[in-house]
Amino acid sequence: MRIVGNRAVSIAAAALTVVVAPVVMAIPSAAANEKGAGIMAGCTNWTPHMRGVIVGKAKVHSSYYGSSRVVATWKYGQLFRVNKRCVNSHGNLWWHSDCCAGVKGYIWTEYTKPTGTP
Numbered sequence: 450m451r452i453v454g455n456r457a458v459s460i461a462a463a464a465l466t467v468v469v470a471p472v473v474m475a476i477p478s479a480a481a482n483e484k485g486a487g488i489m490a491g492c493t494n495w496t497p498h499m500r501g502v503i504v505g506k507a508k509v510h511s512s513y514y515g516s517s518r519v520v521a522t523w524k525y526g527q528l529f530r531v532n533k534r535c536v537n538s539h540g541n542l543w544w545h546s547d548c549c550a551g552v553k554g555y556i557w558t559e560y561t562k563p564t565g566t567p
Contacts, residue, residue: 492535492545500544500561502527507560509552513543521552528564529556 492513502523509521513535523529533545535555542558 490536490538492533495531495534495544497530497532499528499549499564500531501529501564502556502560503562504560507556509546509554509556510543511554513537513541513545513555515541515557517555520554523552523556 502525505525507523507527508519509523511518511520514537528549529546529552530549531544532547535543535545537543543555544558544561545553545555547553
């Protein structure tokens, strides 16, 4: 302890003062490349899980771009298993389905929601 004016100041208490700074995390679907100039596009294997369609009609594509060929159209409530997470060069997140609906293809994440485990 140290006396300063009429007050006793604890040096130990002053040393324990912690400054908390906000944590900054990168969003995977918008991660820039090492030069910081663009978005890294590609697919990664993902923990298999079930998702369901949440719109009236959802197009399933041959690639993870909306301009790619449509291979199927799923209706509201259709369940499918996901095995890959894909991000295109526009930063849009797509899921790849490898089974369960008779179709292998890519569906935009905004048309789906998680429903549980496979």
